[in-house]
Amino acid sequence: MEIERKWLVEGWPDMCGEPVMCQEMEQGYLVVRPTVRIRKEQIIGQDPEYILCIKSGGGLAREEIEVAVSEEKYNDIRRVIARPMIRKERRTYAVSGGLHLEVNLVDQGTDTQFMYAEIEFDTIEAAKAWHSDSEELSEYLKREVTDDPGQSMGAYWIRTREADGIRRN
Numbered sequence: 001m002e003i004e005r006k007w008l009v010e011g012w013p014d015m016c017g018e019p020v021m022c023q024e025m026e027q028g029y030l031v032v033r034p035t036v037r038i039r040k041e042q043i044i045g046q047d048p049e050y051i052l053c054i055k056s057g058g059g060l061a062r063e064e065i066e067v068a069v070s071e072e073k074y075n076d077i078r079r080v081i082a083r084p085m086i087r088k089e090r091r092t093y094a095v096s097g098g099l100h101l102e103v104n105l106v107d108q109g110t111d112t113q114f115m116y117a118e119i120e121f122d123t124i125e126a127a128k129a130w131h132s133d134s135e136e137l138s139e140y141l142k143r144e145v146t147d148d149p150g151q152s153m154g155a156y157w158i159r160t161r162e163a164d165g166i167r168r169n
Contacts, residue, residue, distance in 0.1 A: 002064035015136040016093035026085040032154035050074035
């Protein structure tokens with residue numbers, strides 16, 4: 001089960017200090033409902049990982065299955081997708097309560113570039129109860145979109161990759 005809240009944000013969260021991890025990612029979707037996607041993710045300075053992910057529904061909580069695949073299988077699936085991959089830079093920051101704020105810069109340098117942040121929780125109750133103990137972080141996370149239709153990465157995929165014109169990166 002994946003339980004997470006999501007916010008649209010502007011810029012990196014300077015109030016959080018240095019990130020505890022930086023990653024580069026690319027991901028593409030075979031289908032959006034339910035979500036079936038592939039992702040290449042690489043912690044800076046380490047070898048990449050290749051993941052096939054299946055997710056149910058959307059919103060605060062949903063089932064999530066992740067399976068590691070080989071680079072060869074990843075590339076085979078990528079060829080089947082035949083669309084430009086979404087590119088992301090992710091910086092992860094430690095926040096109160098032992099949680100991590102993952103801030104993502106999506107498709108940098110394109111006209112559809114945007115940023116969002118997520119925090120994953122162990123329970124639905126913890127997710128609903130969480131509030132930042134920092135006024136500055138609360139202001140940064142003022143635009144929550146957890147339950148807003150059209151705010152998933154799958155919806156972004158449809159808008160930018162499956163619309164009439166295939167976007168070229």
